[in-house]
Amino acid sequence: MTAHVLVAEDDPHHAEILRRYLEAEGHRASVVHDGRAALEHVRRERPDLLLLDVMMPRLDGLDVCRIVRRESALPVLMLTARSGEDDLLLGLDLGADDYVTKPYSPRELMARVRTLLRRTGQETLLRFGLVLVDPQRHTVTVAGEPVDCTPAEFAILVAVARHPGRVFSRAQLLEHAGGHDRESTDRAVDTHVMNLRRKIEPNPRRPSHLLTVYGVGYKLIA
Template sequence: MCAYVMVAEDDEKQAELIRRSLLSEGHTATVVHDGGAALAAARERRPDLVVLDLMLPVIDGFGVCRALRRDDDIPVLMLTARSTEEDVLLGLELGADDYMTKPYSPRELMARVRTVLRRSGRQTSGHRDDPVVRAAGIAVDPVRHEVVCDGSPVDCTPAEYEILLAMAAEPDRVFSRQQLLRRTRGIDRASTERAVDVHIMNLRKKTEADPRRPVRLLTVFGVGYKLSGYGAGGGPG
């Protein structure tokens, strides 16, 4: 069983690097870019761990950690460029379980994540044996970079793969086109929100029995798209 990790990091490139590293470890992850969004997301769905940058807009990391500790006992791994002794001590006094300073290696960060989860009792010993993300009859393997739908391999472009991985990691979450577009940054810098519609259309052709009446990749009109956890079991089109 994997852990659900929330990454609160205002640097989008850093946040995406952390998210991908977590997925490769078999965890699910969501990313927010300011302190207010972090608290709202934590209240909506309680994470097993928060990877928390201190230099967040709206509410800084210290304020987020203070609020999380007041409301619940959610493990916190602080991540920041600030490395003075006062900052470290304040973070730990507020209840942070660990503290890493930038720059850092993703490998070291994942080792710290495993340690914090193990100490908190939120990590099962076998979760790394199966890093595959599954939802709605679709399995996305972030290690082998493979997609299987209803037992059959699916040939995806890099951008399609990243979009499907993000949606499978959080089934039933509605993603805006802009959020999905950010998943493809670095793959196709010329992509636009319209390109997301094309990627979704192509994914439906590859994963839906009837792409014109999808039961997996659903449109949420006026907002974006979601991968329905109901999926192949039947559901709204």
């Protein structure tokens, strides 16, 4: 998963929408519905990002933000129905890294999440099994040992690792590898996948991560 994101939102419907969008982006999402539960989760699980609603029971989002910022550098993106400039500035003064007012577009919010994770360095590492992929440093390790990948292989691996469980067609993987691959054919994708399996799978003949979806393409199982 790209990052562990905690959603602190008292509206179950909105919380579920955010959870689905985050998981579609490849993140691991946890959900709580009140401020005290948010604080307990932050202290116990140490997530990579907090999506924090201002209006919550037991402890409001502003108090949560104040306490979180006193205890850690956890990135905080605040969500609120309050659109006044004073409220926005108060949230930022308390240490929030970004601020989105309701109603908001979930797609726009996901763009804010990506930007914030990149800025705080939380979106750099992709993990599955014993494999660790660093898109920024262009490195792959398996059980701590470095593995050499061609640029096309690396582009395909990053694409599937960012979206575990999602099925990619060969054409979609070609788009990711296109800038690095002069052989833009389905056979080229199959070759790259075969080479990747030899490098990252415990048993390349019986892959446990990079799987074939017959008649469609490939998917990665984390």
